[in-house]
Amino acid sequence: MKRILSGMRPTGKLHIGHYVGALENWIELQKKYESYHLIADYHVLTTTLDSSNIYENTLEMVMDWLAAGIEPETTPMFRQSQIKEHSELFLIFSMLITKARLERNPTLKEQVRDLNIDNIIFGHLGYPILQSADILLYKGELVPVGEDQVPHVEITREIARKFNNQYGIVFPESEPLLTKFSRLPGLDGQAKMSKSLGNTILMSDNKEELTAKIRKAVTDPQKVRRNDPGHPEVCTIFTYHKKFNADEASEIETNCKSGALGCVDCKLKCATKIDEFLSPMREKRIIYENDKQKVVEILHEGEKIANKVAKATMDEVRQVMKLG
Numbered sequence: 001m002k003r004i005l006s007g008m009r010p011t012g013k014l015h016i017g018h019y020v021g022a023l024e025n026w027i028e029l030q031k032k033y034e035s036y037h038l039i040a041d042y043h044v045l046t047t048t049l050d051s052s053n054i055y056e057n058t059l060e061m062v063m064d065w066l067a068a069g070i071e072p073e074t075t076p077m078f079r080q081s082q083i084k085e086h087s088e089l090f091l092i093f094s095m096l097i098t099k100a101r102l103e104r105n106p107t108l109k110e111q112v113r114d115l116n117i118d119n120i121i122f123g124h125l126g127y128p129i130l131q132s133a134d135i136l137l138y139k140g141e142l143v144p145v146g147e148d149q150v151p152h153v154e155i156t157r158e159i160a161r162k163f164n165n166q167y168g169i170v171f172p173e174s175e176p177l178l179t180k181f182s183r184l185p186g187l188d189g190q191a192k193m194s195k196s197l198g199n200t201i202l203m204s205d206n207k208e209e210l211t212a213k214i215r216k217a218v219t220d221p222q223k224v225r226r227n228d229p230g231h232p233e234v235c236t237i238f239t240y241h242k243k244f245n246a247d248e249a250s251e252i253e254t255n256c257k258s259g260a261l262g263c264v265d266c267k268l269k270c271a272t273k274i275d276e277f278l279s280p281m282r283e284k285r286i287i288y289e290n291d292k293q294k295v296v297e298i299l300h301e302g303e304k305i306a307n308k309v310a311k312a313t314m315d316e317v318r319q320v321m322k323l324g
């Protein structure tokens with residue numbers, strides 16, 4: 001059975017962009033493959049030195065994972081920071097890639113632009129090296145991620161190849177697995193839904209919260225009055241309909257274009273559909289919110305399993321490298 005490894009940075013409660021871009025895929029794939037899911041709590045430090053919320057944010061994120069349907073009985077969930085082998089393999093891998101290669105990483109360039117970073121730290125430049133260690137410690141063959149992570153999986157493959165050529169074959173050449181909606185646009189019309197851009201709908205938002213957000217969302221700028229013909233292909237709300245209201249999407253498209261459907265009604269319909277979609281997950285989440293100890297236990301169980309696998313891989317690495 002092929003092995004899946006994927007992860008997320010714990011930045012707190014997840015938004016529907018995380019769900020659509022990755023989580024939904026994870027849930028399908030865990031039925032077919034042996035899955036491992038990592039909480040990248042060291043990677044958080046690449047963009048903020050403040051570590052005081054990482055633990056709390058980890059629990060919030062894991063509750064969203066569980067609410068969405070990750071099965072703790074079969075799918076280990078674990079924190080990068082609790083398994084020392086991540087740091088060790090990161091160090092070895094850092095010898096197998098050049099600074100110039102890391103500087104070409106488009107995901108890094110995008111972050112530098114979005115977050116206005118003018119002087120990049122070494123750990124941020126090396127972000128994909130740590131991610132490669134995350135994936136390869138578990139010999140992850142398939143990596144279900146959003147589009148922005150594909151360059152990191154490419155670097156992972158390059159590092160695996162370099163290592164295998166130099167020392168002997170230990171690692172697979174991992175492949176990314178993308179979803180159809182690998183990037184959901186933000187409420188403000190920007191291409192990406194993202195916490196740092198402040199344009200998200202949270203998976204845990206209730207009906208009032210998400211409706212209020214959707215009411216303010218940016219739609220087709222050329223559709224000013226109700227009867228103006230719209231251009232659904234440029235409208236964020238229409239993208240949400242395609243995902244969360246697929247059955248009605250073509251009717252909405254027709255009525256938007258003809259001017260029969262106004263943005264206010266269209267938005268309310270969208271909010272109702274997203275609410276229906278999220279409602280069972282919110283209910284499941286509440287069970288965990290009332291029993292956080294259970295969430296902590298799930299992490300500890302996952303970490304036991306991850307530890308064993310990571311140790312076995314590092315033993316192999318040391319052996320082929322003739323390190324002791």
Ligand code: TRP
Binds near residue numbers: 130131152
């Ligand atoms: N970089 C990923 C993100 O920002 C998180 C991540 C860390 C990851 N390690 C990983 C994803 C390993 C897949 C595999 O979302």
